[in-house]
Amino acid sequence: MNCGAIDAIYAAHLALQRGTSYLTVRPLTDVALAFSYVLNRIDSGLATHSIVREMVASRTAELDTFIAKHSSSGAALHDALELCIRSLPENLQQKVALDVSESDFTQA
DSSP states (O other), X not given: OHHHHHHHHHHHHHHHHTTOOHHHXXXXXXXXXXXXXXXXXXXXXXXXXXXXXXXXXXXXXXXXXXXXXXXXXXXXXXXXXXXXXXXXXXXXXXTOOSSOOHHHHHOO
């Protein structure tokens, strides 16, 4: 699950770099936020399918509130992506590396 949230962020970042439309990037950030919600509110060990359960279970209002709180329909896409990253648990925020260069691989 941890990788799912970060993978969705990476996909959104790649879409931004490629200049795709808001309508392409927004669903990716919403999926990342759904992962983040489950990681923060439910259990960090749950599998990806737990998101679907949360969407149809009694906590749908809480999921919608979480996504609305950590996203901004009027914000620039880069700002929306940053909000998404900041919604993750701190240990996962530190794993997100959007500006990777060749030097990052030589420092390992």
